[in-house]
Amino acid sequence: MGDASLVKSLLLALPLWFLAARALPVRLPWLARAALGAAAGWAAALAVTLLVPSGLMAYLVSFAIVGSIYAVLALGLNVQWGYTGLFNIGIAAFFAIGAFTSALVTTSMPSGAAAAFSQQAFGLGAPFLAGVVAAGAAAGLLALLVGGPTLRLREDYLAIATIGIAELVRLVFQNERWLANGPQPLRGIPQPLACLVRDPGCAGLPAPLAALFDPLTPRDYPYVYLAIATLFVIVVYLVLERAIRSPWGRVLRAVREDEAAASMVGKDVARVRLQAFVVGAVIMGLGGALYAHYMIAIDYTHFDALYATFLVWVMLMLGGSGNNRGAILGAFALWGVWTGAAFVVDLARPLLAAISSDLPARGPYLRLLLIALLMLFILLYRPKGLIGEERFVSRDSQGRDG
Amino acid sequence: MARVLARRAGGPRPSARLRRAIGSRTALVALLALVLVGLWWLAGAQGVTGQRLLSLAVRGVMLGGILALGAIGLTLIFGVLRIPNFAHGDLMTWGAYLALFGLTLLPAGQPLAPFSFGAELLVLLVLVMPLVGLTGYLLDRLVFRRLRARRVPSVILAMAALGGAFLLRSVIYLGWGADFRNFYTGRPRPAVELFAGIRVRPDQLFILGLALLLIFLVYLLLERTKMGKAMRATADNADLARISGIDTESVIRWTWLIGGGLAGAGGVMFALDTQLRPEMGWWLMLPLFSSVILGTIGHAYGALLGALVIGVVWQMSTAFLNPAYGPGVAFVVLILVLLFRPQGIFGKPGGT
Numbered sequence: 001m002g003d004a005s006l007v008k009s010l011l012l013a014l015p016l017w018f019l020a021a022r023a024l025p026v027r028l029p030w031l032a033r034a035a036l037g038a039a040a041g042w043a044a045a046l047a048v049t050l051l052v053p054s055g056l057m058a059y060l061v062s063f064a065i066v067g068s069i070y071a072v073l074a075l076g077l078n079v080q081w082g083y084t085g086l087f088n089i090g091i092a093a094f095f096a097i098g099a100f101t102s103a104l105v106t107t108s109m110p111s112g113a114a115a116a117f118s119q120q121a122f123g124l125g126a127p128f129l130a131g132v133v134a135a136g137a138a139a140g141l142l143a144l145l146v147g148g149p150t151l152r153l154r155e156d157y158l159a160i161a162t163i164g165i166a167e168l169v170r171l172v173f174q175n176e177r178w179l180a181n182g183p184q185p186l187r188g189i190p191q192p193l194a195c196l197v198r199d200p201g202c203a204g205l206p207a208p209l210a211a212l213f214d215p216l217t218p219r220d221y222p223y224v225y226l227a228i229a230t231l232f233v234i235v236v237y238l239v240l241e242r243a244i245r246s247p248w249g250r251v252l253r254a255v256r257e258d259e260a261a262a263s264m265v266g267k268d269v270a271r272v273r274l275q276a277f278v279v280g281a282v283i284m285g286l287g288g289a290l291y292a293h294y295m296i297a298i299d300y301t302h303f304d305a306l307y308a309t310f311l312v313w314v315m316l317m318l319g320g321s322g323n324n325r326g327a328i329l330g331a332f333a334l335w336g337v338w339t340g341a342a343f344v345v346d347l348a349r350p351l352l353a354a355i356s357s358d359l360p361a362r363g364p365y366l367r368l369l370l371i372a373l374l375m376l377f378i379l380l381y382r383p384k385g386l387i388g389e390e391r392f393v394s395r396d397s398q399g400r401d402g
Numbered sequence: 403m404a405r406v407l408a409r410r411a412g413g414p415r416p417s418a419r420l421r422r423a424i425g426s427r428t429a430l431v432a433l434l435a436l437v438l439v440g441l442w443w444l445a446g447a448q449g450v451t452g453q454r455l456l457s458l459a460v461r462g463v464m465l466g467g468i469l470a471l472g473a474i475g476l477t478l479i480f481g482v483l484r485i486p487n488f489a490h491g492d493l494m495t496w497g498a499y500l501a502l503f504g505l506t507l508l509p510a511g512q513p514l515a516p517f518s519f520g521a522e523l524l525v526l527l528v529l530v531m532p533l534v535g536l537t538g539y540l541l542d543r544l545v546f547r548r549l550r551a552r553r554v555p556s557v558i559l560a561m562a563a564l565g566g567a568f569l570l571r572s573v574i575y576l577g578w579g580a581d582f583r584n585f586y587t588g589r590p591r592p593a594v595e596l597f598a599g600i601r602v603r604p605d606q607l608f609i610l611g612l613a614l615l616l617i618f619l620v621y622l623l624l625e626r627t628k629m630g631k632a633m634r635a636t637a638d639n640a641d642l643a644r645i646s647g648i649d650t651e652s653v654i655r656w657t658w659l660i661g662g663g664l665a666g667a668g669g670v671m672f673a674l675d676t677q678l679r680p681e682m683g684w685w686l687m688l689p690l691f692s693s694v695i696l697g698t699i700g701h702a703y704g705a706l707l708g709a710l711v712i713g714v715v716w717q718m719s720t721a722f723l724n725p726a727y728g729p730g731v732a733f734v735v736l737i738l739v740l741l742f743r744p745q746g747i748f749g750k751p752g753g754t
Contacts, residue, residue, distance in 0.1 A: 087557040089488070089564060149737060153744045155557055156486040160691045161740070163488075164733035167688055175724050305684065310568055313561070358579065365575035372569035379562050380548055 003215035009045040010212075011223040015064075015230035017041030061222045063339060067332040068229035069290050073312045074319065074327035075236050076283030082321035082389070083244060084276035085256035087155060090146075090162030092308035093169040094139040094281040098288020099298050100173060100180050101138040102131035103189045106293070110188075120186060121179045128192035132289045139285025140278045142169075147277040152270045166305065174300040185299040189292050192228060197221045225294055232290055233328060236283055240324050243279075245392065252276050253322075306368065311338065314375045320385030329386060334371075341367040430743045434711055437735065438718070445721035457600045458717045464606045466713025467613030468675065471668030472686060473693035473705040474620060475661030479538075481637035481700020482657045485546060485559045489538075489566035490665055490690060491683030492574075497534040497666030498673035498682070499574050501526045502583055510586075516604040518589045519674065527612075527670055534666030535659035541566050542658050567684070574680045583678040609671045616667055617706055620660065624702055629656050637700035688729045689716065692736035698746030707747065711735070 021037030028036070049057065073091060080086040108125035110118040124130075142165065150161040173180055180186045195202035197216040216223070243249055254262040255272050263269045292298050302308070311334065319330020345352075345363040352359040378385065423429060445455055476490045487493075504526040511520035545562050593601040624630035632653050636643040644650055669683065676682070693712050697704025715735055716728040723731070739746065 085557070087560060089560075149741045153740060155555075156560055157695070157740060157744065159486060159488070159557070159560055160688075160695070160736070163691075164688050164729075164736060167685070168730045168733055171727055171730050175726050306568070310564070313564070317561075359576070362576050362579055365572050368568060368575065369572035372565050372572055375565040376545055376562060376569065379558065379565065380545065383558075 004217075004220065005046070005049045007213060007216055008220065008223045009042065009049040011227040012045035012049060013038070013042040014227050015041075015234070016044045018230075018234050020044070058222065061226050063335070064332075065222060065226050065229050065294055067335045068226070068233045069287055069294065070312065070315060070335055071233045071328045071331035072236055072287035072290060073284055073308075074315045074331040075233070075240060075324060076280045076287060077312055077316050078280075078321060078324060078327040079240065079252075079276055079283065080280035082316065082323065082327070083249065083252040083256065084273060085155070086151070086273060086277055086280070087159045088162045088277070088280070089159050089305075089309055089313070090164070090166030091284055091312050092303045092305055093146075093162065093166040094142060094284035095288045095291070095308045096166075096169050096173060096300070096303035097142050098135035098139045098285030099292035099303070100186070100288075101285070102135040102289035103186050103292045103298060104180060105134045106131040106190050107186070107188055118181050118184070118187065119177050120181055128190065128293060131293070132286060135285045135289035135292075136282040137285075139288065140282040143278045143281030144274070147274045151273045151277060163305075166303075166309065170300050170303055173303070181299075183299065185297040187297040189296050189298065191221060191225065191296065192293055193224050194218075194221060196224055229290055229294070232286065236286070237324055237328065240283075244324070248275075310375075311371065314371055314378075316385075317375065317378050317383075318385055320387040320389060322389035323385075323387055325390075326385055326387045333386070337374075338367060338371065341370055425743050427743070427747055430739065430747055433738060433742060434735075437715060437738070441715065441718045441721075445718065448722045450721045453599045455718060455721055456598070457602070458721055459714055460596070460600055460602060461606065462714030462717030463710060464602070464610045464675075464713070465717055466710035467610045467617075468668050468671045469686070469689050469693055469713050470617060470706045470709035471613055471664045471671065472690045473697070473709045474617065474702050475664040475668075476690050477694040477697065477700055477702060477705040478633065478637070478657050479661045480694060482633050482640075483542075483546070483654060484556050484640070485563060486556060487661075488560055488563040488687065489541065489570060490563075490661075491685070491687035492567040492570040493534055493538055493662055493665040493683070494669030494672065494686060495574060495678075495680060495683035496537060496570050497530050497669035498678050499578055499680075500530045500533055500666070501670045501673070502578070502585060502678055504529065505585060513586075513589060516594065517608055518586060518591045518603075518605055523585065523670075523674070527667060530670060531663035531666045532659065534669070535662035537570075538662030538665070539655055539658035542654060547654075571680055571684070578678075578680070580680055585674060585678070605674055609675055612667070612671065616664060620664070620702060623660070629653070633657060685729055688736070689713075689732035692732040692739070695736060695744075695746055696739050698748040701746070701748045704746060704748045 017038050018041070019037075020040040021033045024033045024036055052060065073095060076094070077088065077091060080088050104120060104122055105124050105126050106128060107120070107123045109115075109120065109123040126134075146161055146165050147158075150158045174183055176182060177184075193202070195205075196213045197218050197220055201210045201213070244252070251262065251267050251272050254265075254267065255269050255276075259269050262272075291302075295302070312331075315330040315334040316327050317330070318334050319328070320326030342364065345366050349360045349363065352363055442455060446452075472490060472494055475493075476487055479485050479487045479490070501523065505522065508522040508526070511522050513520050545566065546559060549559055549562055591603050591605060593603045595601050596607075622630075624634060629652070632643065632648045633656065635646070635648060636650070636653050643653075672682065672686065689709075689712050693708035694705050695708070696711060697706070697708035712732050712735060716731050719731040720728065743749070
């Protein structure tokens with residue numbers, strides 16, 4: 001048990017290390033920040049694994065994994081809406097394409113008895129990272145197809161076209177059995193690095209490292225996945241922060257603020273918008289891949305407009321559009337509200353039953369009501385969200401108003 | 403923007419002339435005709451008889467009538483109030499569920515043969531229409547009006563509409579659950595022969611008749627009343643309308659009442675033809691917006707025309723395609739319109 005906690009805390013330490021390093025004052029040299037952050041992060045991770053009861057811990061880990069997946073989606077939307085002002089309400093399309101692409105690329109064709117129940121267009125049996133790359137590429141390609149004809153038109157046309165593509169993608173994955181097992185779930189999506197928690201261990205892993213992961217049992221796999229998921233969030237975040245402070249990032253905001261002025265100084269507005277749309281979609285596709293390998297089995301119902309589009313929008317608006325930290329914060333905060341509300345509704349069951357006998361079974365929909373009200377509230381009273389947009393000019397000038 | 407400037411500076415070059423020809427109204431009509439012929443040919447190649455295709459086309463006109471009820475309201479709200487109303491489909495659902503609620507309160511009468519519904523549904527229709535209109539207006543008072551006062555861009559209005567859509571849907575889920583419902587369970591709805599072997603259900607003829615009647619009333623309202631004129635003027639040029647002393651507040655009120663009322667009627671009709679589901683309005687949104695854009699935003703008759711085209715194309719595609727893809731077919735038509743003539747059939751050149 002003691003050894004297992006040690007390994008778990010090491011896996012948990014990754015996001016905490018990053019958070020701690022970010023929280024430390026900028027004046028310190030980066031090496032000191034990294035070292036101090038590592039120490040603080042690991043200490044916190046160790047404390048959490050030792051103190052929190054294991055049942056609650058399992059819940060928290062799965063919460064954090066889903067939160068991280070939503071954070072990736074919200075970061076993708078932030079490129080499109082937050083920085084460039086593109087109104088994409090078909091996040092579900094890019095999310096689904098990413099998830100199914102990665103699933104098809106990494107699974108193998110069903111053989112033997114399974115082939116009678118399960119169909120898929122192809123199954124390459126490729127490694128996880130190949131699936132992730134393919135997922136991003138497929139989502140980017142779809143964005144190119146949708147954005148091409150619509151981005152040069154008035155801005156609300158993009159919204160309608162993205163709703164359309166989301167519906168179309170959902171219909172295809174619902175009805176085409178040959179493609180990804182039709183309305184039935186596509187099963188058996190491999191878990192990356194699952195060998196770490198299995199008995200023979202990973203081939204090619206140096207012996208001391210393999211020995212380190214020895215105490216983990218297959219039940220502890222979510223810890224490994226959490227490390228992977230948070231690594232995705234961190235990498236996407238760092239890349240975006242860098243991109244947004246580059247000349248390209250400035251053009252995005254210029255296009256959002258004043259299209260005519262941007263085109264007057266020689267920027268190809270249509271091209272810039274298409275780039276931002278595709279980049280955002282690629283990130284959403286990565287989120288899809290991350291989701292598929294966590295769920296193991298996916299079907300079209302997972303990519304419904306409520307979960308895959310509406311929640312992500314409210315997350316970004318809650319955290320603060322135009323701010324990558326806001327996108328991540330919003331994703332975790334809203335996912336917390338969403339899951340927390342489930343508990344509250346559960347507690348309120350007797351009260352609901354007193355109002356109407358049908359109501360307890362429909363209690364979960366109270367959450368939808370709550371989120372819709374929250375969205376309207378943010379729009380009306382706090383359009384900048386929790387943290388609001390960060391003002392900066394470039395990465396060299398960290399000053400307040402540039 | 404840059405492209406428009408360049409084109410103006412260089413004068414009409416051959417490529418520009420070609421582009422204008424492709425983007426002309428005639429070209430769009432020809433393209434839509436080509437789509438219909440293509441559908442006919444595709445279905446014929448699959449061995450579908452002409453008679454069945456004709457039946458489907460007739461049913462498409464009926465579906466177009468329902469879509470038109472939604473699309474006319476949507477185009478008015480879009481054109482007059484500048485709100486891309488993503489809650490419109492859910493307003494239709496709301497109307498259908500309000501009627502369902504009414505049916506549980508009213509005593510069920512005998513069906514009015516040959517139709518499957520009794521007189522109580524007609525009474526409810528008259529009650530539901532203003533209620534849905536009021537719901538829309540309430541949403542405007544509580545949300546859109548405040549946003550308008552802040553002069554937000556139309557995307558923010560679209561986002562608020564999206565919030566409104568999910569708000570309405572959550573109320574429907576809470577009130578009636580997620581299951582399929584029917585206005586009347588267990589009543590047979592046989593199809594009768596119309597002519598030349600074309601079979602339709604009497605209900606569908608009623609739906610078409612009612613849709614035509616309501617559309618005619620909207621026509622009278624827009625053409626013959628002062629309010630209609632004010633609405634058309636606002637859709638055409640909002641600033642000019644305001645300067646000419648048009649009472650914007652009452653235009654807003656009437657636009658919601660009419661648009662919402664039509665949506666309510668459309669929802670009840672759609673539910674009568676198929677069944678009630680909380681998501682039905684959301685799925686109708688794509689055909690609705692396709693109709694509106696095909697017929698030019700703010701153009702009521704354009705929306706009617708667009709809805710008929712979408713309805714017929716949707717139904718005819720079912721001859722050889724899984725019927726579930728109906729909204730997807732509407733989307734393909736939308737993309738064609740956006741590619742060739744984004745301002746729609748009645749739009750002015752250059753205006754998108």
